[in-house]
Amino acid sequence: MSSLKANALSAFLIKYGILIAFLVICILLSIATPFFFTSQNILIVLRQVSINGILAIGVTFVIITGGIDLSLGSVLALTGVVAAGFAHPDTYPLIVPIGLALMTGLIIGAANGFIITLGKVAPFIVTLGMMTIARGLALVWSGGRPVTNLSPAFNYIGGGDFLFIPVPILLFLLVIILSGVTLKYTRIGRYIYAVGGNEEAARASGIRVNRVKLFAYILCGLLAGLAGVVLAARINTGQPNAGIAYELDAIAAVVIGGTSLMGGRGSIMGTVIGVLIIGVINNGLDLLNVSSYYQQIVKGVIIIGAVLLDRRGG
Amino acid sequence: MSSLKANALSAFLIKYGILIAFLVICILLSIATPFFFTSQNILIVLRQVSINGILAIGVTFVIITGGIDLSLGSVLALTGVVAAGFAHPDTYPLIVPIGLALMTGLIIGAANGFIITLGKVAPFIVTLGMMTIARGLALVWSGGRPVTNLSPAFNYIGGGDFLFIPVPILLFLLVIILSGVTLKYTRIGRYIYAVGGNEEAARASGIRVNRVKLFAYILCGLLAGLAGVVLAARINTGQPNAGIAYELDAIAAVVIGGTSLMGGRGSIMGTVIGVLIIGVINNGLDLLNVSSYYQQIVKGVIIIGAVLLDRRGG
């Protein structure tokens, strides 16, 4: 009986542990500072996390297949400067910078995917190599200078509101819904889990493993392209040195959200909560005016602690 | 017959592929610039790679157990400033800064290991958290400023020669030999492979899996501490912002050297070749004065290419 109850509790914790950790952090922050739990600040947090959120959702796909993508931050910069290059006022219609940025992200993702699957090289190395390649391309394309003077229409993507909701948040929501549905209800979604869970078995089930992986990397690149556009629009600049180490925050969010780096397990909702935890910590520590050096220590402790609290269930 | 021969060739390539890739890179560089293949330049490359080399060897142990350590770069900085803080002229004997730095590295490694094994948290998250914690500690300890004015005896570790060989190279060699012997000829070495290859089978064979993992993380932290001392001594400063992203170079070297991030496979010799490849590329591109932007692109391409050439064997 009591063991059954304990089992039920631990099952609950396993399933919702990280959500609980998130709520605990939010409650503590609400108590600690009156500025945290205000509608304005919540909107700010959501807007802030949208870029990391879009990146994290993309890399969730890759991680579930058992891969990793370290090139995200650089791709963000590259697609940002590409978009900015075509977003000067009175030049091209908005679709051109956006389309080209997405295309660039897609191509980089496809390159990652092809080298990993056909070349049989570890994703870590391929995407690490791509990280420096994409950064180099961003610098070459922009001549090492920020690309400025962007059209108001373009900047609207990063700073505007639509129906009172900031556009980046809307885009993030859209990405959450589409990718959640893809992972849960479509074949390719299930194949992504299968490939990550047991590649040999997936192959033996007649799944074309390479195509599935390729899909994941392409999607990840594409979403990095979208995030690049949002970032460039948000800071009104294509910044060739933007996004350094952003991939680590994105991957951290995914892992905090319960997706296993070994592949085969994970969910979009988990990733979203992971993204929110990181976002809330960053925001909260700034609000509390924790000194910058201690902020890093506290942030590290909270991230480990949140995951620890989560795993306590298991 | 011919198939047997082809088999033998492919077996040879599998075994020595990355070595061949390394030699190809060296030959190409020797042709491209007369400055590359000189005894002086070889010594310089060796001295430059020794820090990344010591880090990479430490993380090789961790990676073979199936883990990862992202805190390396920050630990390097932390142990560097700790050492520097006790290395001012006419204060403490040399053993104090060195001992304290090694101890600091050891403690951080042990903390990683304990949280990972007892807390059952993914190594990626724990060491990512530790990465920001250690960086924060380094900044707190140093007040965000470089710790300067170090004793000549301390600086000798980074810049001195012993029997005409630079001390960092000697230390690197020592680490190679000791860790190579440990992995190849001792029980703990064998256990490290077993734990990474199949944790459950290792446990069922009576291996105390947690202790083995702990050993790997502690060793990794300790070696990061040593690398921190060498770095601080080399640049005559404890830099709180040193070593950013160094862990990526170290892990890249390990993976280039054929160690699988899934665990269970790898070797010190492979890691050493991986370290040398990265070092030679950095050195060669500088010698050839490839422009900064293109240097990144070329470096990424060469790293992916080298591993691709290696895997062609398989």
Place this chain on the structure above:
Amino acid sequence: MDFLLQAENISKSFPGVRALNNVQLQVKKGTVHALMGENGAGKSTLMKILVGMYRPDEGSIYFKGQSVHFKSVHDAIQSGITMIHQELLPFPDLSVAENIFMGNEPRGIFPGWINLSKRNRDAKELLERLGLKIAVNQRMGGLSIAETQMVEIARALSNKAELIIMDEPTSALSDKETSILFDIIRELKREGISIIYISHKMDEILHIADTITVMRDGEWIGTYPATEVSQDKLISFIVGRELNTIFERRNHKLGDELFSVSNLDGAKFKGISFSVRSGEVLGIAGLMGAGRTEVVNAIFGLEQITAGTIKVKGRPVKISAPNDAIGCGIGLITEDRKRTGLVLSATVKDNMSLASLKKISRGPFIKKRKEVEVARREVRRFAIKTPSVNQVINYLSGGNQQKVVMAKVLLNDPDIIMLDEPTRGIDIGAKAEIYKLINELAAMGKAIIVISSELPEVLGLSDRILVMREGRIQAELTANEATQEKIMQYAMNTTGYNYQ
């Protein structure tokens, strides 16, 4: 068009091994074609070639009269060939229904979507057909091996293939599930579906096969109609010599009580008490999921014990990890060699010495030469087919892998030896060797516990037999009183009798 499938002059080499040499195979429509041969004969390799997992070095394959060159399993499935693999291939984190229909999901409303309700319905139907009482949304990783095996069978059935290859599908099944499988095979035959059936179990083959092909050392030995070949003849084809009875009548001299447990409780069992004397073989029988594996795993420290005591040589011991158990002189040959038995990425030698490295070390250092010596000796002793002791164990055939696990555990020289399904996937010749070995160990005064789902095996080996059901011991039978029928009665609870 006589044959559904024809494979001609197939050859295949791996580094250091010639796995197949000019092999042929012809399968008629609507028949069961059995494939037999010792461990490492090349059966699985041939099958993997048929489904496009490996490319043959030489030879040609015709399916439905047409020459085929499958580039991947996907192609083979599209053409109508599916396979149940010898090594279980589950997706542990996905649900049972998802496992069954992976790669073959019922289509949903939009392109690319899955019809989830139809999938779950169909999965439920399939499981019922297989007599399996598990929920379709249960996580695959939580299943026992036997259940996993049944789900893999369901997966093959879901594919609607014309040729189903079954590579040792019953090695983890007990008689009850096996008979369900055979019913299904007969049904499939009636529908005109062909089956290639691989097994080391002689009676099964003679029971279900229409045609039998025998292989030895990668060579084709012959193809025979099942009705025209006797068991003895078949065995001699397989091993290439005459083989005497497999169960030699044993004459165990029982000594003192070496090992006992009383009132053990765990997650999946309750109130387990028994004892084993030196020189005795204790058999544990039961249906799949009876909790036998859980009991021995818990004794060995792989799982938690919530109550009860374990005594070795009369002294209570505390075991919280396998390391403690090994220290007490207990050895366990685990049920699932892939999950808990082997480090697949390591060599034969490294696997063998893993549990007993302390014995061949000086200080922290391993005596390398000694290690190789020992490994070579064991390879000879168990007749393990491997090009060298430095071969990566993943490349050994299933049966040979099992022998390595056995050698590993015995190298520690335990006094109490627990064997969980020790002959799973082992060929008939090697089986006889293992039985002989068990008897030898008993004669040396060891206490032995054998779990087996093959009743003849339990009956032939044991001095005493425990029957388990639903996590409890239902009966204890002596060798003389035990019969297959009696064991099945207790295992399935057809009597009201409750031991304890």
Place this chain on the structure above:
Amino acid sequence: NQGAKKGEDGQIVIGASMLSLQSEFVVNVKDAMEAYAREKGIRLIVSDAQRTADKQVQQIEALISQKVDAIILNPCEVEASSPAVEKAKAAGIPLINVNSETTAVPDGFVGSHDEESGEIAMEEIARRLGGKGNIVIMDGYMGQAAQIKRAIGAKKILEKYPGIKVLAEQTAEWDRAKAMSLMENWIQSYGNQLNAVFAHNDEMGMGALQALEQAGLKDKVVVVSIDAIADALQAVKAGRLDATVYQDAKGEGEGAVEMAIKMAKHEPIEKTSVFIPFQLVTRDNVDAFLK
């Protein structure tokens, strides 16, 4: 470190977002700001943008939602940090840029033109080489405002001296260890032709210096860098480093806080743009800069 509870005691709260508190110069500015704020009895909230414009914008947003009385911005980027300025303006909170500029015009400015530092450093090199010789340049992290501007300043001077040849230009990412390795490599290819090194900051300058000393080339090669961090000043005094360029961290920090307080109190300000000039530091005048 409690939340910024404003209003209760009428204390003025000033928020600041700094480029990077891992850079010694910025830390010096911050220390000056903090000391001055303490002296004046106001609250100062300091956050670290870690060289990321996006993060900087976020921090300004957080400061705005805390309704601080004034904001001090130490911009990461000229253009990319501009939205932060505009956001503060839209919220009606006065914003002062310290140390460097943004495209969007703030309410106040205390700092300098970064180009000037590149000009001064390169002018000194040209002077020491007599307008003729071979040099190498170590860039900061590519694409960052300080790197771009210091490079522009240096190029401007180089155009005046056609006799000076740039043998190589490469980034060492502001990092001393990377600079040391880069210099070691350059010594291999240009060792005997080299006359001077210009590094975008002192950290890199010190790294280059060490590599040159180890190769026994220091007396043949001039090294000049920028920032005047403590270590560099010591090196100048010891005659190792030839020159550095001083930027008045204390002056900038105090000036910015002073202006912020005035704006928060709506007091009149005579000059909303205060330019603090760079100064060349050589062995001759180094004592004036050593505290």
